[in-house]
Amino acid sequence: xxxxxxxxxxxxxxxxxxxxxxxxxxxxxxxxxxxxxxxxxxxxxxxxxxxxxxxxxxxxxxxxxxxxxxxxxxxxxxxxxxxxxxxxxxxxxxxxxxxxxxxxxxxxxxxxxxxxxxxxxxxxxxxxxxxxxxxxxxxxxxxxxxxxxxxxxxxxxxxxxxxxxxxxxxxxxxxxxxxxxxxxxxxxxxxxxxxxxxxxxxxxxxxxxx
Ligand code: ADP
Ligand code: ZN
Numbered sequence: 001x002x003x004x005x006x007x008x009x010x011x012x013x014x015x016x017x018x019x020x021x022x023x024x025x026x027x028x029x030x031x032x033x034x035x036x037x038x039x040x041x042x043x044x045x046x047x048x049x050x051x052x053x054x055x056x057x058x059x060x061x062x063x064x065x066x067x068x069x070x071x072x073x074x075x076x077x078x079x080x081x082x083x084x085x086x087x088x089x090x091x092x093x094x095x096x097x098x099x100x101x102x103x104x105x106x107x108x109x110x111x112x113x114x115x116x117x118x119x120x121x122x123x124x125x126x127x128x129x130x131x132x133x134x135x136x137x138x139x140x141x142x143x144x145x146x147x148x149x150x151x152x153x154x155x156x157x158x159x160x161x162x163x164x165x166x167x168x169x170x171x172x173x174x175x176x177x178x179x180x181x182x183x184x185x186x187x188x189x190x191x192x193x194x195x196x197x198x199x200x201x202x203x204x205x206x207x208x209x210x
Contacts, residue, residue, distance in 0.1 A: 001080045002174055003104030005162045006111035006118075007188045008198070010127050012104065013080040015199055020206070023072050027081035029125045030063055031055060032151075052158035054165055057087045064088075065095050084170045089177075099209045101177035102202055104188040108163070115159045119148040132192050 001009045010026055017024035031049055034042035041063070045055045054060070064082050067073070079098075083089040092098065106114075117130040119139075123146025128135050135142050153162060177183040184205035190197050 001078060001102050001104065002170070002177070003102075003186075003188065004106070004111055004166045004170075005159070006115040007104035007106045008114070008195075009080050009104055010125075011192075011195065012102075012188075012198055012202065013078045014126075015195065016202060016206075017078050019199075019203075020076065020078075022076040022078065024078045024080055025064070025067055025073070025082075026125065027060065027064060027079070030067065034063075050152040050158070052153040052162035052165065054084060054169060057085055057091070060084070061088055061091045064092070068096050083173055084166075086172050086176060089173050098177075098182060100184060100205055101174075101182045102205065103174055103177075103183055103185050104198075105185055106188045110189055111163065112159065115154060115162075116156065118150070118154055120151055121146040122149055123147075129192070 001013055003009050010028075013024040013026065028049075031042075031045055035046050035049060036042070041059065045059060047053075048055045060082065064079070068077065068079075083092055114129060114132070117132065119128045119130060119135075120126070121128075121141035121144065124141060124144045126141050126143050126146075127133070128141075128148060135148060139148050140146070141148060152158070174183065184202075186198060186201045186205075188198055
């Protein structure tokens, strides 16, 4: 699943992972978990993540490679947030076959508004938005009762940086998959009530995959 920060990859990945009964691998969440757990990796990557910079390629590649080897990934998976650089895309080719690259497209205005109002559950990673997807009780996750928080990379400066990093580093990955004939553009400019319109576009492209 490709697309700029705020395109909604995480939300769609969650819905699709339920529908197809294969796991969603949210690479950003894996990094945030490592930081929270203060693992060796977590300590190394903290500064990158909080500024909205990419984690060095080797670390991202190692993490994803290991995760995709686990049992639950053997019948398929939705990879959310990887590859984000050409180096990652080339590395992945050596350890896992990708069937389809869904490219979620949304305007800059939509992206900024989604990102600045976003709240995330500390416990289960569920995503909310103060206006568009408010939880039933303010600050509390509907799903698990966990506390919602604003990520450190959701301050205006870090958001701008993430969009810039996306344009510079990740845009080329889209062309990489396009050239391979694997890319499907998905219009993600819909409001959350219309999330089905996004999902049905995805399903069309996922139909003929084994
Ligand atoms: P978003 O897509 O909204 O930017 P993510 O949760 O996917 O949010 O990613 C958050 C952060 O995790 C990124 O800004 C970056 O620091 C790190 N990260 C996630 N995926 C990768 C990756 N493939 N390579 C390097 N860093 C990554
Ligand atoms: Zn939760």
